[in-house]
Amino acid sequence: xxGEPKNALERYEKLIEERREQMFLAIGKAHSAxxxxxxxxxxxxxxxxxxxxxxVSNVVFYSPTNIETRIGIVDSVMQFLFDQHNDGQRLYDxxxxxxxxxxxxxxxxxxxxxxxxxxxxxxxxxxxxxxPQVADLVRIIPHVDTTQHPGMTLNDVIQxxxxxxxxxxHVVILGKLTTAILEVRDGRFSRTDSRLDELWDDWKKQNxxxxx
Numbered sequence: 001x002x003g004e005p006k007n008a009l010e011r012y013e014k015l016i017e018e019r020r021e022q023m024f025l026a027i028g029k030a031h032s033a034x035x036x037x038x039x040x041x042x043x044x045x046x047x048x049x050x051x052x053x054x055x056v057s058n059v060v061f062y063s064p065t066n067i068e069t070r071i072g073i074v075d076s077v078m079q080f081l082f083d084q085h086n087d088g089q090r091l092y093d094x095x096x097x098x099x100x101x102x103x104x105x106x107x108x109x110x111x112x113x114x115x116x117x118x119x120x121x122x123x124x125x126x127x128x129x130x131x132p133q134v135a136d137l138v139r140i141i142p143h144v145d146t147t148q149h150p151g152m153t154l155n156d157v158i159q160x161x162x163x164x165x166x167x168x169x170h171v172v173i174l175g176k177l178t179t180a181i182l183e184v185r186d187g188r189f190s191r192t193d194s195r196l197d198e199l200w201d202d203w204k205k206q207n208x209x210x211x212x
Contacts, residue, residue, distance in 0.1 A: 012126065015126060016119050016126070016128060019127065019128035019154070020117055020128050022128075022154055023117055023128055023130060023154055023157065024117075026154055026157040026158055026161070027112060027130070027157060029158075029161050030109070030112050030157050030160055030161045030164070031112070031113070033160075033161045033164040033165050033168070034105075034109045034164055036164075036165075036168050037102070037105075037164050037167055037168045037171065038067065038070065040168045040171040040172055040175070041061075041070060041071065041074050041102075041171055042057065042058070042061045042062070042070075043171075043172070043175050044074055044078075044171050044172075044174055044175040044178065045057060045060075045061050045073060045074045045077060046061075047175045047178045047179050047182075048074070048077045048078055048081055048178050048182075049077050050182065060073065061073060061074075067106055067109075068106070071099065071102060071103070071106070074099075075095075075099055078091075078092055078095045078178075079092065081178075081182075082095070082178075082181070087181055087184060087185065088181055090200075091174070091177055091178065091181055094174060094177075094203065095174055098167070098170050098171065098174065101163075101167060102167055105160065105163060105164055105167060108160050109160075109164075111130070111132070111152065112130060112152070112157065112160070114132070114133065115130040115131060115132060115133070115151065115152070116130070116131055116132070116133045117129070117130055117131075118131050118150075118151070120150060120151075127153070128154075129150055129151035129152060129153060130151050130152040130156075130157065131150045131151030131152075132151070166206065169206055170203070170206055173199060173202050173203050173206065174203075176199050177196070177199045177200070177203070180195055180196050180199060181196070184196075
C-alpha cells in the first residue's frame, strides 16, 4: 500500500502495519538483550568453575539447549563454592536473589519467543499486542476480555529489555566478585584489599529492585 490511505479500511491497515513494525523492532531488541544475558551467565559460570581452558566452560554451559538447565548449571556451581562458606555466603545470597529475578524474566522471554502479534480493537482504540498463539487455548483463553486489550504492549516489551540489560550488568559484577573471592581463598590478594569493597559498592549502586 503506497501513498496516503484513502478510506477507513486503509487507515486501519496502515495503523496495524506501523504498530507491527514497532513491535517487531522491540521484540528483536528483547531477544538480543536476553542472548547477552545468557553470555554473561556463561562468563559467570566460567569464572566460578575456574575453567582456564575456556573451551571446557563453553561446552558444559551450551550443551543443554534450554535456558532452564543453563541457569541450573550456574546455580549448582555457585551453591557448591559459596553457600555455607563464610567468605562467600554474601555472594551466594546475592546470586540467589539475582537468580530469582532471572527466572521471572526467563518466563517473560518465553512468552515473547512463542507469542503472536495480533490486532486488538476495543471501542475506538486499536492496538497490536503480543499474545499467546490463537490456537493455544490453554494460554489464550485467560487473555480474552471484552473490555481490556489482551497480551503484552509495546511498552511491556521495552521494559523487559531494559530490565534484562540491568540483570546482565548485575551478572557481570557478580563475576568480578566471584573471581576476587576465589583469589582471596587462594591467597593471591589480601582480604583487606579495597577491590572487594568497591565491587560491593558497584553492586549496591545497580539497585536490583529496579529489575522487577
